[in-house]
Amino acid sequence: MAPTKIPRFSDLPLNKDDPFHSAWGLYGKDDQLGTLNRLTDEVVLEAAKEIKTGVRISLNWPLDAQAETPFFARQAFHQNLYSKPPRCVNDDVWTLNTQSSSQWDGPRHFGYQQERRFYNGATLEDIHKPGSSHLGIGAWSESSIVSHTILLNYHTQRLAQTPSPTTPFPRRQRSPNAPQSRRRSTAHRHQTRRHPHHYHSLRLHGRVQQHHPRGDADDDGEKPTAPCWAGVEQSEAVLEWIWIWE
Template identity: 65%
Template structure:
């Protein structure tokens, strides 16, 4: 898989009877990997050259980071630690929503809303109907993981040098033009198959909020967040360059959408492009600034849950 072997953006949709910009069937009618097909052995082997010092940085927010006030009405994290008396031994059980902290959105998460179709034309009934299977489950991604070259576009750091400010908890768009300026400012080269990671500054602002402020914000319905703009230009940029996209925002894209479609629809349901959200990028940002390196080896293994919708990323950036 290379830029020369994928259809042009102008060739989309591939299924002419399907919804907007879909690439259904590109990797076969039964494919469940989507854009992860771009992470070939050769791409991963080349990405391994990014490992030069062995420094490892986690991008995982704690599973209980949002406490008892998660956004989007998601369930809170519960941990039960118990002794297995009479022995001096402990077990524990965890109960949580897979999208209440750092997460990869899987291909069962978001459909084309009007067409009611998931990736590769999978129906709602195939996922939650009486004869549902594990089709498009995130467990399919665990065998080889999400492993390759990661690129941090530190918009928050760049914006600070420009004297720009934004409210991460207000609806607003991060323009493609600015993302390209960030890449130029960092001096980072984007290569085909990269895992795109965008730091908007959400975590930084979240950590400065009081409990009362977060409680009030969590009650806004629909919630509002700053994120990547909805545009054909953004979609074409992603189509031509990346194997996965992620950020520190709760929704990756501007929320609610400013167009009549969402990036979630095209990326997840149209292309099988996983979306990472709520990644904790603060330590990564500091290390990139200190070293002047904004590319790195990234390794992530979603949980092996057949038929799962989403998963904690279990992700490390390695320099």
């Protein structure tokens, strides 16, 4: 359940011994939803009132989008399609790493590296106990995630600049990002006002291939490089922008 008052970003962490900017305990010491607690029935009802046309747009990536070389040497997607004679029936068996396509990262995916702790202080041992589902996305599926998503079309705004930056991001360049100021500008162009029921989807480029995300070998035969991601700026300003609803 969401608290009646959300603390200021500057007041985090809530407990002095917790990692920086963490909000552990805000929704209870045993909570597994995090800020999804703010997605109440009332908030979803308000989001539904904004539906105008009913047009549905999928944001899913194909399961085999990384079929050749998955990022970070993860397991590639494999489909085994087989029939079941004499009946006219087909079955599928899929093998994949869930990080190789569209996915939600659960709070047990990436922890605080120095403290070696996950959300609400969970440890690797807590998560790897036999049969443990602690901090998995299963807790989310019990109520599902339904809300209103705002597309911040940063890519189109970039193309409108003079000169237009139409070339892909350089291979050896540090990961490009969309600073907070540019995201605010994009939102302003679309006359967007944030609400508690809004999620934000940031379109950074026209095609995934233009990001050069894979760790491909360079032309001179060097070892595969680390993926170069396009994303939001890694700064405290961005963290605060995400934390504050309005």
